[in-house]
Amino acid sequence: MASCILRNVDFVGRWKVWFALSALFLLISIGAIALGRLNFGIDFEGGSKFTVSGIEGNPTTQEARDALPGDLGEDAVVTSLGENGFDIRTPVLQDGQDAEVRDALAEELGAEVSVTSISPTFGGQIRAQALQAVAAALIIIVLFISIRFEFAFAIAAMLALLHDILITVGFYALVGREVNLVTVVAVLTVLGYSLYDTIIIFDRIRENTPEAGYNRRRFDQMANASIRQVVMRSIYTSVCTLIPVAALLIFGESTLSDFAFALLVGIAAGTYSSIFIAAPALSLYKAWQAGRTSKKVANTA
Amino acid sequence: MGSSRNNLIVLGLVVVLIGVAAYFIFFRQDVRDATRLGLDLEGGVSANLQGFQENGSEVTREEMEQAAQVIRQRVDSLGVTEPEIQLQGQDQVVVNIPGVTDTERAVELIGRTAQLGFYEVLAVAGGQQPVPAEEVEDVKKDLRAELEGDPAFEEGETQILFEETELPEGGGTVVSGYVLPAEPAVRGNALDSATQARDQAGLLEVQMTFTREGGDQFGDLSQRIVDNALANGTPGQGQLAVVLDEDVVSAPRIDQAIYGGQVSINNPGAGGLPQNEAEELEIVLQTGALPVNMEVLSVTTIGPTLGADSLRSGLIAALVGFGLVLVFLVVVYRVLGLVADLALLIYAFLLWGLIVAIPITITLPGIAGIVLSIGVAADANVVIFERIKEEIRRGKSPRTAVALGYGRGFKAILDGNLTTLITAFILFALSTGSVRGFAVLLAVGVVLSMFTAVAVTRALLGVVSGRGFGLSAGMVGVSKKSIASAGARDAERQGAR
Numbered sequence: 001m002a003s004c005i006l007r008n009v010d011f012v013g014r015w016k017v018w019f020a021l022s023a024l025f026l027l028i029s030i031g032a033i034a035l036g037r038l039n040f041g042i043d044f045e046g047g048s049k050f051t052v053s054g055i056e057g058n059p060t061t062q063e064a065r066d067a068l069p070g071d072l073g074e075d076a077v078v079t080s081l082g083e084n085g086f087d088i089r090t091p092v093l094q095d096g097q098d099a100e101v102r103d104a105l106a107e108e109l110g111a112e113v114s115v116t117s118i119s120p121t122f123g124g125q126i127r128a129q130a131l132q133a134v135a136a137a138l139i140i141i142v143l144f145i146s147i148r149f150e151f152a153f154a155i156a157a158m159l160a161l162l163h164d165i166l167i168t169v170g171f172y173a174l175v176g177r178e179v180n181l182v183t184v185v186a187v188l189t190v191l192g193y194s195l196y197d198t199i200i201i202f203d204r205i206r207e208n209t210p211e212a213g214y215n216r217r218r219f220d221q222m223a224n225a226s227i228r229q230v231v232m233r234s235i236y237t238s239v240c241t242l243i244p245v246a247a248l249l250i251f252g253e254s255t256l257s258d259f260a261f262a263l264l265v266g267i268a269a270g271t272y273s274s275i276f277i278a279a280p281a282l283s284l285y286k287a288w289q290a291g292r293t294s295k296k297v298a299n300t301a
Numbered sequence: 302m303g304s305s306r307n308n309l310i311v312l313g314l315v316v317v318l319i320g321v322a323a324y325f326i327f328f329r330q331d332v333r334d335a336t337r338l339g340l341d342l343e344g345g346v347s348a349n350l351q352g353f354q355e356n357g358s359e360v361t362r363e364e365m366e367q368a369a370q371v372i373r374q375r376v377d378s379l380g381v382t383e384p385e386i387q388l389q390g391q392d393q394v395v396v397n398i399p400g401v402t403d404t405e406r407a408v409e410l411i412g413r414t415a416q417l418g419f420y421e422v423l424a425v426a427g428g429q430q431p432v433p434a435e436e437v438e439d440v441k442k443d444l445r446a447e448l449e450g451d452p453a454f455e456e457g458e459t460q461i462l463f464e465e466t467e468l469p470e471g472g473g474t475v476v477s478g479y480v481l482p483a484e485p486a487v488r489g490n491a492l493d494s495a496t497q498a499r500d501q502a503g504l505l506e507v508q509m510t511f512t513r514e515g516g517d518q519f520g521d522l523s524q525r526i527v528d529n530a531l532a533n534g535t536p537g538q539g540q541l542a543v544v545l546d547e548d549v550v551s552a553p554r555i556d557q558a559i560y561g562g563q564v565s566i567n568n569p570g571a572g573g574l575p576q577n578e579a580e581e582l583e584i585v586l587q588t589g590a591l592p593v594n595m596e597v598l599s600v601t602t603i604g605p606t607l608g609a610d611s612l613r614s615g616l617i618a619a620l621v622g623f624g625l626v627l628v629f630l631v632v633v634y635r636v637l638g639l640v641a642d643l644a645l646l647i648y649a650f651l652l653w654g655l656i657v658a659i660p661i662t663i664t665l666p667g668i669a670g671i672v673l674s675i676g677v678a679a680d681a682n683v684v685i686f687e688r689i690k691e692e693i694r695r696g697k698s699p700r701t702a703v704a705l706g707y708g709r710g711f712k713a714i715l716d717g718n719l720t721t722l723i724t725a726f727i728l729f730a731l732s733t734g735s736v737r738g739f740a741v742l743l744a745v746g747v748v749l750s751m752f753t754a755v756a757v758t759r760a761l762l763g764v765v766s767g768r769g770f771g772l773s774a775g776m777v778g779v780s781k782k783s784i785a786s787a788g789a790r791d792a793e794r795q796g797a798r
Contacts, residue, residue, distance in 0.1 A: 053607045098600075099405050112604035115404065122349065122598035133731040140723055148716060182666065185728060185736055189673065189743075192724035196717035200684065203713045233687035236633060240683060241676030243629060244622025248672055251618035253611050259669050260618075 011227045012220045015280035022163060022277060025269075029170020037173035039077075041180035042089060044127045046120035048098055050088040053081075055111040064088060067108035069100055079178075081254055084111075087178075092120055130184040134165075137191055145195075149202055152289065156282035157198045160273035164194045168266040177258050186262030193241065193263075194270025197234055198278045204230050205279070216287050223279050231275060238271040311760035315647060322654020335657045339664030339738065342612040344605035345399035348408050352392045352593035360392040364592040369394050372411050374588040379407065393598070404602045406577065412595040414546050415585035417492065418485025419519065419564075421526050422540035422552055423453040425480075428464075431473030437465065444478035453480045462542070464549035469572050479542055479549055486522040491515025495586035497579045498565070504573030506565045507582045520560035527558055545582075615668040622672055623649065626679050634686050640761045641682040648678050648753040652746060666739035674746025677721060681754030684717070685710035700766045707759055714754065721747050 065073040077089040145154040204226040248260035385397040530539030537556040631638035689706035729740035
């Protein structure tokens with residue numbers, strides 16, 4: 001059984017192995033982002049999106065592209081939505097041009113066309129709001145953990161959160177799914193979840209921390225024991241969340257499926273980071289802090 | 302012991318709540334109408350507009366409230382069912398109109414400032430040769446240059462506005478430029494009513510009737526125009542400009558003062574006003590001007606088929622996910638899992654009841670919020686059950702283990718759910734429209750799940766672990782072997798200290 005294998009793992013001591021594994025994923029993620037693989041939707045830049053649904057005759061993306069009036073086909077991004085639908089994304093259109101494109105698509109493809117258009121001003125607002133929301137979330141979370149636990153825990157949790165955000169965004173870049181407002185929501189939700197996981201482990205470490213002063217060997221052993229006590233719970237919790245998320249990914253239409261994809265990657269990364277990043281990072285930070293204070297003591301003496 | 306009585310009280314309360322929820326869902330109205338669906342699931346138009354002032358000054362909340370009022374009247378005049386008009390933040394308004402897919406018309410109607418003004422014309426240029434549509438802007442530029450050289454033009458005191466008259470059958474556009482005072486002599490609030498009508502030639506026009514006071518103001522203006530024309534040596538040639546939102550809609554010659562009269566907006570050159578233009582003018586003039594200008598930030602049109610597809614796929618996903626979680630809990634926790642499943646079913650039903658009772662509009666992101674909250678609700682049970690299993694492994698009786706598990710697990714659940722709530726609040730505070738639906742449902746779900754996990758599951762477990770049931774370790778998914786090894790580990794841990 002999984003719990004038997006997990007019982008013998010040294011979570012804290014073998015941090016180099018866990019960090020290396022994460023580093024590999026982070027490298028892939030950052031590489032994908034750096035190569036400009038992120039596929040931004042209209043939410044942040046402004047533009048129009050035409051969702052064509054219920055097409056008959058299963059046309060190709062090229063046919064959908066050709067159905068666009070004028071030379072719009074060259075600038076448009078056409079994504080197939082399964083058998084009978086397309087998402088077509090264009091840059092910002094002029095007044096009334098939305099209607100023209102909609103009517104052209106409806107006529108050429110014989111389908112229902114739904115339109116979303118966002119002005120560049122609004123796109124800028126959404127972008128600012130999204131960045132504010134992520135920044136606010138991170139700051140409030142650090143404060144929250146510092147109050148409920150201590151600053152060392154906040155630092156370790158933060159590291160785990162950054163890890164999760166990078167990997168989520170990186171995988172998004174890797175598979176080329178559209179980044180939009182929903183992605184930001186997903187990232188924030190992942191933050192909440194990953195933090196929840198981390199808190200459950202930290203809560204146990206706090207509960208098990210002996211009254212006696214800090215000692216690295218003792219702290220690491222205690223942290224390992226604490227993780228062992230809650231690791232099955234962490235995994236079960238993730239499974240409980242991942243089951244409905246996977247259902248969204250499989251059955252949901254494009255918006256829900258994009259959202260679920262971000263959550264799937266983020267929650268998986270979050271479970272890993274709570275166990276294999278947050279706890280070892282806490283141990284390392286504690287050790288470093290202890291080393292510094294003892295040096296200070298030595299200097300003053 | 303009083304706790305068993307408490308358990309029964311909690312369960313009784315739950316039964317009452319279920320009854321209330323059932324009333325809201327099934328009996329207050331037909332169950333199919335119970336849940337209010339958002340535009341993305343039902344189809345319709347949603348527009349987000351931002352108010353701004355021409356001179357760049359700040360838009361106040363009162364102005365936006367007035368604007369929302371005017372917009373509501375205009376949307377009502379479209380004759381649609383249940384439009385939703387909400388202010389958002391300081392200067393934005395969201396208009397949701399279900400069932401309408403003629404976006405352009407709706408948005409034009411909502412966002413049109415409809416600032417009406419009557420001016421004395423100080424100087425005129427152009428207005429002779431029709432030009433093709435693509436040359437209109439160039440002609441305007443020339444006319445502007447010409448009028449800026451006119452002695453009547455004074456920077457700051459006057460303004461230059463244009464009239465465009467499209468001739469029928471591709472005959473081109475006649476462009477005239479006018480020098481007008483900066484402020485109108487009579488404003489739109491002087492109107493009593495505006496109605497569509499036909500003139501003597503049977504052409505469509507919009508007739509405006511003044512209020513008593515407005516009629517007097519208009520009479521004074523016409524008198525002044527006649528007097529000034531006489532003074533300038535051009536008797537009977539003075540012109541009045543009717544301006545709607547920066548466009549001169551007509552500039553009739555005034556040869557005598559008109560008191561208490563009627564004024565009409567018409568377009569005789571092009572065979573009367575087009576039908577839709579006349580309807581729109583009637584509505585916007587009748588409902589009055591918006592106190593601010595409106596910029597359209599975003600417009601979403603969702604077709605009914607797409608909405609229905611989204612709803613179906615979202616529901617399938619939610620139900621499949623929910624079902625699998627129920628199965629998972631039973632596989633891992635046996636009897637405890639069954640208890641958790643019952644609690645989750647109660648949770649889901651109460652959540653539906655809340656959604657209907659408040660009511661919360663369900664949108665696509667809202668469905669995502671509900672699905673996530675299923676995970677949260679299941680998780681609260683997992684945290685507590687793992688604690689209970691742990692206590693049993695340490696050799697406690699199942700009954701004591703249940704009590705201890707709750708005591709110790711609750712703190713972790715509270716901390717964990719607080720983080721989720723923080724995320725939900727940040728999302729709500731810093732976002733607009735659809736994302737809020739997600740945040741609201743996630744928050745409601747988390748709070749409700751705390752109630753069901755902590756109160757309902759606890760009461761159910763209290764009953765199950767009571768004397769009559771004889772709950773054994775194996776029934777909650779703990780093997781004998783692991784009880785022994787946990788004991789050994791505890792000893793090891795003591796040694797390590």
